[in-house]
Amino acid sequence: MTHKVAIITAAGRGMGAAIAQELAANEYTVALMSPSGAAETLAQSLGGLGLTGSVTRVEDLQRLVDQTLARYGRIDAVVNHTGHPPKGPLLAIPDEDWHAGLDLVMLNVVRMARLVTPIMQAQGGGAIVNISTYAVFEPEATFPVSAAMRAALAGFTKLYADTYAADNIRMNNLLPGFIDSLPET
Template identity: 30%
Template sequence: MTLPSSQFPDLRNRGVLVTGGGSGIGAALVEAFARQGARVAFVDIAEEPSRALCERLAAETGRVPHFIPADLRDVEAARNAAEAAAAALGSVHVLVNNAARDDRQTLEAVTEQSWDEGLAVNLRHYFFMSQAIAPHMRRQGGGSIINFSSIAFMLNMPEIPTYATAKAGIIGLTKSLAGKLGPDNIRVNAVLPGMIVTERQRRLWLDDEAIARMQERQCLKRMLIADDLVGPCLFLASDSSAAMTAQTMIIDGGVF
């Protein structure tokens, strides 16, 4: 990955938990925090890429992230994963709620089951992970929660009704949690990525034509990749953003 030029000394030895950290944006964040010297745990349902990431980072950095396999659609599993991370790290100062899945479905194809599944995958665990980690942050005098939303809900995309609803809901959740947890010096902010071209996006949804169309809408005429989310996330996790909470940060190359 391309490391950000900035270093954040206050992140060294801080406990960081990333959901969906085994691949894509999540893996870039796990690596970035590890290279900042943080103690990192991550949760993912996919074991093979997650273990491969741990092995690579151990070889390259000497730091081994703590991988917690869990299906975050299961609320009890999410709670257990949060407690496992807190136990492994000793404390959690930063929670990055990143895990998501942008399934496509037409309006007519949405069922009660697929609707509930979409919200479970993309929204529900953000709340329950935050609920579980907040007491650990409170006991240590504060922390930072970073929720990953998306600009997708602002693009009027017809094939993602559940995903768009969840990503819009994350903004409301961020505002509410910030109001509740602010008195405990726990900051809560949201990051809204634009079209981030990951291996999964390439495999499932994006071709060169789709990428070119989005670049035409962007002020920055280049492809955005997972590494573009690293700097903003490190900033929100660090003391550099100590007075920033209840905010949304759009990283989309200038679409909005």
């Protein structure tokens, strides 16, 4: 039996690391990336692939997909997890912070989907899970960039899911609340 292969981003610590550990415990081979390098250490302990990189850099996402395919020959699942975008008073947030939030929260998912969709189509299916937030439905003034960009992500996810369902590719958003590993940002 071929083991399933899952890519997890921002998997060096916290929720991303917990997701990687759970998937590995359920017999997935994991390919992990984080900006800190912690994903490399975790991946080694789980028997997987670990890279240092950022979800905001297309070349890092491409390298993760390419090395995963080269090593394991398939990609069955992707968990798009990321850090936290800038925050501040709603109208005081500068444009560059809104753009950074778009890159970090929304465009990383679009870019990853562009990379893995043809692979999943060729394999006959796959699953993509985006870690989002409850604030999609109950925005908080504390995290305006996150709430707005993750609401946009919800729209993209619905469009993607409807478009690629016929190819047996699922995309869903997971909307957790606060977790203990949430950094002070």
